[in-house]
Ligand SMILES: Nc1ncnc2c1ncn2[C@@H]1O[C@H](COP(=O)(O)OP(=O)(O)O)[C@@H](O)[C@H]1O
């Protein structure tokens with residue numbers, strides 16, 4: 001497949017789909033810039049060739065149009081600091097202003113478009129919306145590995161309007177190369193660790209992973225759907241009611257396949273979603289009403305660390321708890337400690353996802369694991385053997 005190394009961007013306007021879905025704090029400061037730093041070489045290659053860059057991304061999951069907390073405008077200062085140049089901003093990703101800014105864009109300049117998901121057409125994969133985005137640039141570069149599992153207007157459909165001038169950027173290239181290395185020849189025991197908050201997305205991936213891994217450690221918000229499915233009392237913990245049957249089936253399926261699937265035996269619980277809440281530790285099956293599980297407990301930490309210590313390949317997506325709050329970061333840090341120790345003993349560790357990468361950076365472990373991926377769901381779907389729509393769209397001409 002074509003990469004940007006085979007292309008001279010001189011005089012071209014490159015429309016670059018990046019994954020700038022970075023975590024922001026309540027004052028809109030970027031708390032982890034891994035995804036921005038990852039995209040720098042691609043952007044620099046285009047600028048150094050004498051091209052102009054039009055950046056498009058989503059941020060978060062806005063449901064009802066524009067919302068301040070999901071605005072990509074908050075990223076402009078960070079980009080200006082990185083590229084030591086003014087970064088233009090289009091307050092809507094399509095429409096006359098974006099078109100004019102793109103048209104007037106000069107070689108060496110960068111234009112950032114507002115959050116694509118402020119338009120429902122993005123996630124619907126609307127061809128007209130994709131076409132309007134496509135009209136802004138001469139060439140399409142997809143460097144958004146973290147969003148390559150989505151078949152959206154900017155990640156897949158848009159490729160049809162660039163029958164020849166479409167290619168992957170350096171992030172996509174490096175991520176696929178790394179993941180491919182593990183995909184076909186993971187040394188065993190192979191352990192997947194899954195947590196985080198995107199339950200409905202990620203629970204669907206488990207079935208396929210069961211064919212590949214020896215151990216599956218579940219933590220984070222995802223745990224409680226499994227605990228409830230198993231008859232436990234989970235208080236007000238995060239749960240996906242419509243996935244309870246699936247969770248039961250997955251546990252049975254794991255047993256049938258001989259996969260060691262583990263749900264945290266105990267949890268750190270709180271009476272509010274706050275670092276200042278009252279805190280206790282309870283068996284995950286016995287969480288009182290109005291209390292919620294926000295981290296894995298001490299026994300689960302110990303059990304998970306033991307499994308990780310025996311693993312030769314480790315694939316981890318999704319924090320074990322609300323690691324952004326210090327009182328609920330212990331489980332994630334304990335698992336990270338165990339992954340670092342296993343890596344030092346020769347295991348290959350692959351950790352991915354916006355928040356998982358943030359956690360690894362927070363603990364200062366980025367250099368002590370084998371690979372930190374910008375993709376979470378995308379990485380898992382790739383590792384289950386699926387073709388990612390964002391990658392397929394660059395290969396095909398019939399989108
Ligand atoms: N028990 C829990 N309850 C609620 N949220 C949780 C829980 N455990 C983890 N989380 C949250 O999950 C989020 C990360 O989920 P996700 O987006 O799936 O991970 P990633 O970005 O690494 O793919 C974090 O913001 C974290 O606070």
Ligand SMILES: O=C(OP(=O)(O)O)[C@H](O)COP(=O)(O)O
Nearest residue numbers: 021146147353354375376377378
């Ligand atoms: O953060 C992302 O995925 P991740 O949480 O799996 O790492 C990507 O930006 C995709 O976002 P989405 O899951 O809202 O489509």
